[in-house]
Amino acid sequence: MYSTTLRNVSSEAVADFRSDTVTKPCQAMREAMCNAVVGDDVYQEDPTINQLEEKCAKLFGKEAALFVATGTMGNLLSILAHTERGDEIIVGRTSHLHRWEQGNYARLAGVSATTVPVLEDGTIALNEIELAIRVDDIHMPRTRLICIENTHNYAGGKTISLDYMKEVRKLADEHNLLVHVDGARFYNAAFDLGISMAELAQPADSVMMCFSKGLGAPIGSIIVGKADFISRCRRHRKSLGGGWRQGGILAAAAEFALKNANETIKNDFENASYLCKSLNDATPLEKRSVLFAQSATNMVLLSTLPPFCPNQIARMLKEKGVLVMPIDEKRIRIVLNNGVGKEEIDKLVSIYSEYVKSSSN
DSSP states (O other): OOOOTTTTSOOTTOEEOSOTTOOOOOHHHHHHHHTOOOOOGGGTOOHHHHHHHHHHHHHHTOSEEEEESOHHHHHHHHHHHHOOTTEEEEEETTOHHHHSSTTHHHHTTOOEEEEEOOOTTSOOOHHHHHHHSOOSOTTSOEEEEEEEESSBTTTTSBOOOHHHHHHHHHHHHHTTOEEEEEOTTHHHHHHHHTSOHHHHHTTOSEEEEESSSTTOOSSOEEEEEOHHHHHHHHHHHHHTTOOOSSTHHHHHHHHHHHHTHHHHHHHHHHHHHHHHHHHHHHSOGGGTTTEEEEEETTEEEEEEOTTOOHHHHHHHHHHTTEEOEEOSSSEEEEEOOTTOOHHHHHHHHHHHHHHHHHSOO
């Protein structure tokens, strides 16, 4: 899935749709970083980080927030703070937290996981969650935490609704469980639903959001929750080597990204819709049963059936300077980001159209 495609290769002429993590800081963001007022954040004396954390706590409607290096770190810290060794979490089988974070909850937090199927819309059936909750038995691990992903990466950027989150909250309360949201693209989800992040975060005990994906910062994520939870996260962060010193340089980039988020996300959504329609329009009628694109938030999934396959299409596009990511044996993920616009989209569609029309049935 992940490869060092551009190592030792100039990226100047490459249209990179692999992820929204590939974006680079604009000049204005670089200037904000350069001018950041800094201090030692391990002592909680970096004013720019303090300001970012206070702002995020208010944006999410939570008591406190913690700036961390990555989304993976944020998820792990949340699990460490919510659980004790020997506990168990409930997590979607195709969730990023389970599939793409090395099983760190087991390696480092000492907890096990019950994995449950994820539906096409990115949700987990409530009855599946309930069936996964352990009974009170000394022979079994104690179920402690339900983990939800919003938006859902493997589902192609699908947004999880507030109504669904309220149902998860209700179920969690009935069983005295906690709820954590892997919200790597949480801003996308709230924007898509047309509600505030505080509204969408309300049913969750904790939320992690990345600044380095659709928002366009070079590094950094935020965790939000109750003050005592964040205090535990801060302590665990230090044990993982994640304490910042003069990290305000990076927090300034995150704050700049937040200020410009609405415009950034709106453009990505519009470009995703445009790309999706263009791909489907470029697919001949007789081939639409084996090639079909659908979009959600800032992602497009191109589904394929034989004789077409994701790896073959990705290799062909790469040869012509366009990068996309096959995510399984049937689908290609194409992620819109602030490094690609209509010119790059039209290039992708033109190459795709020529390839599809020249391929035999």
